[in-house]
Amino acid sequence: MAFCVSQSLEDVKDTSEVEKPLKVALICGGPSAERGISLNSARSVLDHLQAEDVEVDCYYMDQQLRAYAISPSQMYCNTPSDFDFKLHSLAQCFTSQADFLRRLKSSVDIVFPVIHGKFGEDGGLQELLESAGIPFVGTGSSAARCAFDKYEAAKELSRHGFVTIPSFLIDSPEIDKAALVEWFKANDLNPSSDRVVVKPAKSGSSIGVTVAHGLDEVIRDAETLLKEGIDDRIVVEVFLQGCTEFTVIILDTGSGEQVQPVALLPTEVELLHGDGQSIGEKIFNYRRKYLPTRQVSYHTPPRFPVQTIQSIRSGASKLFTLLNLRDFARVDGWLLPPSSSFNKSNDFLVVFSDVNLVSGMEQTSFLFQQAAQVGLSHRDVLRLVLNRARTRYPSLSNFPQVGLHGVDGSPQTSKRKVYVLFGGGSSERQVSLMSGTNVWLNLRGCKDLDVSPFVLAPQSRGESPESRSIWALPYACVLRHTVEEVVDGCLEALDPRFSAVSGSLKAQVMSELSSSGSKVDYNVGSGVPTKLSMSEWIQHAKDDDAIVFIAVHGDIGENGILQEMLEAKRIPFTGSGVKASRICMDKAVTGHTISPLSSNGVYSAKRVVYKTAELLHDCGDNSQLWLSLQDKLEDSSICVKPAADGCSTGVARLCCARDLTVYLTALKEKLPRLLPGSLGKPHGIIELPATIPDSLIFEPFIQTDDILVCEESQIAWEGKHRWVEITAGVIGKKGAMHALHPSITLKESGDILSLEEKFQGGTGVNLTPPPPLICSEEAVRSCRERIELVANTLQLEGFARIDAFMNVDTGEVIVIEVNTVPGMTPSTVLIHQVLAETTPLFPREFFRAVVDLGSKR
Numbered sequence: 001m002a003f004c005v006s007q008s009l010e011d012v013k014d015t016s017e018v019e020k021p022l023k024v025a026l027i028c029g030g031p032s033a034e035r036g037i038s039l040n041s042a043r044s045v046l047d048h049l050q051a052e053d054v055e056v057d058c059y060y061m062d063q064q065l066r067a068y069a070i071s072p073s074q075m076y077c078n079t080p081s082d083f084d085f086k087l088h089s090l091a092q093c094f095t096s097q098a099d100f101l102r103r104l105k106s107s108v109d110i111v112f113p114v115i116h117g118k119f120g121e122d123g124g125l126q127e128l129l130e131s132a133g134i135p136f137v138g139t140g141s142s143a144a145r146c147a148f149d150k151y152e153a154a155k156e157l158s159r160h161g162f163v164t165i166p167s168f169l170i171d172s173p174e175i176d177k178a179a180l181v182e183w184f185k186a187n188d189l190n191p192s193s194d195r196v197v198v199k200p201a202k203s204g205s206s207i208g209v210t211v212a213h214g215l216d217e218v219i220r221d222a223e224t225l226l227k228e229g230i231d232d233r234i235v236v237e238v239f240l241q242g243c244t245e246f247t248v249i250i251l252d253t254g255s256g257e258q259v260q261p262v263a264l265l266p267t268e269v270e271l272l273h274g275d276g277q278s279i280g281e282k283i284f285n286y287r288r289k290y291l292p293t294r295q296v297s298y299h300t301p302p303r304f305p306v307q308t309i310q311s312i313r314s315g316a317s318k319l320f321t322l323l324n325l326r327d328f329a330r331v332d333g334w335l336l337p338p339s340s341s342f343n344k345s346n347d348f349l350v351v352f353s354d355v356n357l358v359s360g361m362e363q364t365s366f367l368f369q370q371a372a373q374v375g376l377s378h379r380d381v382l383r384l385v386l387n388r389a390r391t392r393y394p395s396l397s398n399f400p401q402v403g404l405h406g407v408d409g410s411p412q413t414s415k416r417k418v419y420v421l422f423g424g425g426s427s428e429r430q431v432s433l434m435s436g437t438n439v440w441l442n443l444r445g446c447k448d449l450d451v452s453p454f455v456l457a458p459q460s461r462g463e464s465p466e467s468r469s470i471w472a473l474p475y476a477c478v479l480r481h482t483v484e485e486v487v488d489g490c491l492e493a494l495d496p497r498f499s500a501v502s503g504s505l506k507a508q509v510m511s512e513l514s515s516s517g518s519k520v521d522y523n524v525g526s527g528v529p530t531k532l533s534m535s536e537w538i539q540h541a542k543d544d545d546a547i548v549f550i551a552v553h554g555d556i557g558e559n560g561i562l563q564e565m566l567e568a569k570r571i572p573f574t575g576s577g578v579k580a581s582r583i584c585m586d587k588a589v590t591g592h593t594i595s596p597l598s599s600n601g602v603y604s605a606k607r608v609v610y611k612t613a614e615l616l617h618d619c620g621d622n623s624q625l626w627l628s629l630q631d632k633l634e635d636s637s638i639c640v641k642p643a644a645d646g647c648s649t650g651v652a653r654l655c656c657a658r659d660l661t662v663y664l665t666a667l668k669e670k671l672p673r674l675l676p677g678s679l680g681k682p683h684g685i686i687e688l689p690a691t692i693p694d695s696l697i698f699e700p701f702i703q704t705d706d707i708l709v710c711e712e713s714q715i716a717w718e719g720k721h722r723w724v725e726i727t728a729g730v731i732g733k734k735g736a737m738h739a740l741h742p743s744i745t746l747k748e749s750g751d752i753l754s755l756e757e758k759f760q761g762g763t764g765v766n767l768t769p770p771p772p773l774i775c776s777e778e779a780v781r782s783c784r785e786r787i788e789l790v791a792n793t794l795q796l797e798g799f800a801r802i803d804a805f806m807n808v809d810t811g812e813v814i815v816i817e818v819n820t821v822p823g824m825t826p827s828t829v830l831i832h833q834v835l836a837e838t839t840p841l842f843p844r845e846f847f848r849a850v851v852d853l854g855s856k857r
Helices: 035-049 072-076 080-090 097-107 124-131 141-148 150-159 177-186 214-227 286-290 306-322 366-373 378-390 429-443 483-493 496-514 534-543 561-568 578-585 587-600 612-617 623-633 657-668 755-759 777-793 829-835 843-855
Strands: 022-029 054-061 067-070 110-113 167-170 195-200 210-213 234-238 244-252 261-263 267-271 296-299 328-336 349-356 416-423 449-456 469-472 530-533 547-550 602-604 608-611 638-642 652-654 695-700 707-709 715-717 723-733 736-739 743-746 765-767 798-807 813-819
Touching: 022 035, 022 097, 022 378, 035 054, 035 072, 035 378, 035 429, 054 072, 054 097, 067 072, 067 080, 067 097, 072 829, 097 124, 110 124, 110 378, 124 141, 141 150, 150 167, 150 306, 150 349, 167 177, 177 214, 195 214, 210 214, 214 234, 244 306, 244 366, 244 378, 261 306, 261 496, 267 366, 296 483, 306 328, 306 349, 306 496, 328 366, 366 378, 416 429, 429 449, 429 483, 429 843, 449 483, 469 483, 469 534, 483 496, 530 534, 534 561, 547 561, 547 843, 561 578, 578 587, 578 813, 587 602, 587 695, 587 777, 587 813, 602 777, 608 612, 608 623, 612 657, 612 695, 623 638, 623 657, 623 695, 652 657, 707 743, 723 777, 723 813, 723 829, 723 843, 736 777, 743 829, 777 798, 777 813, 798 843, 829 843
Parallel strands: 022 054, 022 110, 416 449, 416 547, 602 813
Antiparallel strands: 054 067, 167 234, 195 210, 195 234, 244 261, 244 267, 244 328, 267 296, 328 349, 449 469, 469 530, 608 695, 638 652, 638 695, 707 715, 723 736, 723 743, 723 798, 743 765, 798 813
């Protein structure tokens, strides 16, 4: 490898003061549809728990509950499909569960389960560990069985005086329609039309949850869930019209068998308009939970009366005790306004609806959001949970309490300052937030760096680059799902009325946590957001002798404007310079620049560029335009994309004039997305640009063969067209860029790679490096050489990503686009590639290497 860092992952661990680290087994995966979220959670836990006094071993359980010992590097595959594909070659499979338990018994001190849903939260894994006498974090098997079943948990809570949502249980394929009709009538519902919620009794992440209108739709949705095997118990609940959803984390601060629950500050879940549905019918579904979207906004603490917030906290803590929960949990519920359809009283009514025994632990999950509000970093809260569980087992009494200090402590003046900038106003801004958050959290683990997060606010009309707003962010303000939410959170934090209320609530929670005896110093709780102009921010960077880590996708982060302003002040920054950024921002200009490389086997797709305004002037009948495009591009299938956008935004395959009309009409009407089935060929959700792009590019759709993964991770590929779509990272100094192993990405939702497949764990397979069945080592080597040629011709530096089509026989490439600020999310393919190198780089090392390259520019 042409570029490497001086230290390996093992080298950066300081073990001088630790005689024997606590060995933790992280178990993820599982059989449920939440496996992708489990992998995201486990990766986050690994990032923040692994340290000099805690050693983490990783294990994975597939859908058949076969257990595997996996390397930490495999944890950074982004999907369950990736895991399954690579298991046979990279992981050790245990011959039986007994064999797996023997390994755990002999090699680890405690298990940290991170399996969501079935087996992970229903008591299955817990019972297995209990049978072998293996210590573990979380609730025991008996309590888990009751708490995880929504119907049984509600019955138990009702028995203890809690108000619960009226529900009906379907536990047989033969649905008792008469009984269901009676239930409708008993709750003043019209069996023909009134809305109810249908959901699995034993599932999470809102998987399988629907809103049904009347008896017929209830039966249809319930039969679908039963038939698909999502659950064998289906709950029908009254639809709570006009109510507000909330969720709250509870930490058990007791010791041994003594439970002392402390509820953190709840989060209000606000569902917004944006997808054509009325606000009343929306549910907090899987996509809204795990993809950045403006359809949902979070408020911590909630915008409820203080007395109501305290009622939620006290009720959640009581629930935690009554259901015999342990260590930590998340409880979801509803706040019913006075005199509503289900609440006839004159006061707000709190109703708890779901218990989550293994709360999501992705980087911006509710666990970390709410912990940060009271001064706890990711590292702190995970260690509090681990310390609590450890006190329950006499076998771990010799281990000292794992420390809550160190990397996350107060910044030292001797540290090199790094400013991480993310956000912006492009359609890629939410992915930018994910990238910047991931970079910031990883670099915080470098003991010689002082890393500060900043968000670039969306641009206001007529605002110059120099006057654009940048917010300096406290820890808690970063952990949001959208840029707009971050900015709103900053404004909220500066509101004197809000800060007074939230400050009082935070102080109370901190006091309750401290009374447990835990050594908590709340080192991320101080500070308020500060608003700066771009000019002021650049001057601060200059005064601090900081290096700027650019994580702004699109916008001024990739068009050269930010780079030019930083260069003018001689401020070092990551990534490519002004000229390369400007060239690569426009796909048409990129293609023109590399066109002389055709003699070297590097090609650019034939392109036609139109001003969008011309196309939208009259987009009623596009027959002539379609014929013209086919003639100019010499193809009957055409790919359309914005000239200066990324992250698959607005990228679609068009096969006829009707498709072109549908696409242009959606842009003209400023629709947020095209839903599956909108176009002629199968596709997933196509996110559209936030603003109408200046220009659109049309190019031939390069036909590739489907690559299928069969049983035992075997690949089926016809190889008829001999071209595959790849993405390849490059890293190094200008003129000497090194190409990483390219990845072939299998698309599951259609011809165009969707937002989920790029950035959300749960879908797709990345073949890194390309397997010999598809292309030879010689073809891959030739491809990498050509990718390096492209990178050096474009004068890229630092790091970047090049998307292309590769000929599997010759290694020739057709360049699609070049990203000078590539995705840096926890599930980005770039991490797979640096981990596949001869000298692998883990995320923290990789981002540190990028910082070092920027420092030497």
